[in-house]
Amino acid sequence: MKYGESAFDIVYLLFAIIMGVSILRKRRDAVGRLMGGAVVVLGCGDAFHLIPRVLNYFVNGDFGPWLGIGKLVTSVTMTVFYLMLYRLWLRVYGETENKKLTFAVYGLTALRVVLCLLPQNRWLENEGSVLWGVIRNVPFVALGCVDVWLYYRKREALPTFRFVWLLITLSFLFYMPVAVAASLVPMLGMLMLPKTVCYMLLVWVFWQEARRTA
Numbered sequence: 001m002k003y004g005e006s007a008f009d010i011v012y013l014l015f016a017i018i019m020g021v022s023i024l025r026k027r028r029d030a031v032g033r034l035m036g037g038a039v040v041v042l043g044c045g046d047a048f049h050l051i052p053r054v055l056n057y058f059v060n061g062d063f064g065p066w067l068g069i070g071k072l073v074t075s076v077t078m079t080v081f082y083l084m085l086y087r088l089w090l091r092v093y094g095e096t097e098n099k100k101l102t103f104a105v106y107g108l109t110a111l112r113v114v115l116c117l118l119p120q121n122r123w124l125e126n127e128g129s130v131l132w133g134v135i136r137n138v139p140f141v142a143l144g145c146v147d148v149w150l151y152y153r154k155r156e157a158l159p160t161f162r163f164v165w166l167l168i169t170l171s172f173l174f175y176m177p178v179a180v181a182a183s184l185v186p187m188l189g190m191l192m193l194p195k196t197v198c199y200m201l202l203v204w205v206f207w208q209e210a211r212r213t214a
Contacts, residue, residue: 002057005193009050012196016043019203027210031091035206038084042199045077068123075116075136082143083109085168089150092209093157105146112139133180144172160209164202171198 020039023032049070056063086105090097115121115136122129151165174195182188 006054006057008193008196009054012200013043013047013050015200016040016046016203019207023206023210027213031088031213032210034084034088034091035210038081038088039203039206041077041084042081042203045074045081048073048077065124068125072116072121072123075140076113079109079112079116079140079143082140082147082168085147086143086150089147089154092161093154101146105143108139108143108146112136112143115139130180130184137176137179141172141176144168148172158209160205160212164205167198167202167205171195171202174198 016039020036020041020043022036023039024036026032027035049067052063052066052070056067083105086102089095115132118132118136120129121132121136148165148168151161151168155162155165174191177188178191178195
């Protein structure tokens with residue numbers, strides 16, 4: 001189990017970071033910077049959580065605080081990732097920015113980050129509260145729903161991005177049981193594997209778009 005999960009985590013991190021840098025090098029316009037930057041943020045943010053997790057399997061020592069800090073960093077970078085997906089939607093489809101919608105998106109992002117930083121989350125103890133798992137994820141889910149709605153509306157406009165809305169939806173469906181109740185039911189942590197697969201497919205979509213328009 002530990003070997004398979006660790007290998008998967010390492011492959012994912014290498015895949016995300018290498019593909020993100022490759023997208024940035026291949027396509028240098030605003031869309032390319034957003035796609036590549038979002039992927040790099042995703043991969044580097046997840047590294048803060050996954051690397052201590054892998055080390056915890058093979059190195060003697062107390063990695064609890066590092067795992068907790070890693071979850072905090074990942075929570076923030078995932079939020080930034082979905083904010084960047086909103087900015088990407090505006091650029092890819094040439095949409096006129098709706099100030100009220102933008103204000104709502106940035107407001108949800110800021111609220112999520114602030115909630116993640118509060119001490120009630122007990123990150124250093126690596127023992128998440130179910131209540132705070134729900135509270136801090138309310139604005140995050142709302143942000144994700146905005147992205148899903150926007151990409152779904154435009155799903156027929158760009159073939160490469162046709163299923164972006166579905167990948168975002170599935171990633172949230174796999175993530176939420178883990179974020180809320182994994183401390184009570186550890187086996188729920190297995191859902192992070194299909195969630196990560198969704199991210200890898202999303203990265204692949206960005207790569208395909210970068211290659212198509214390079």
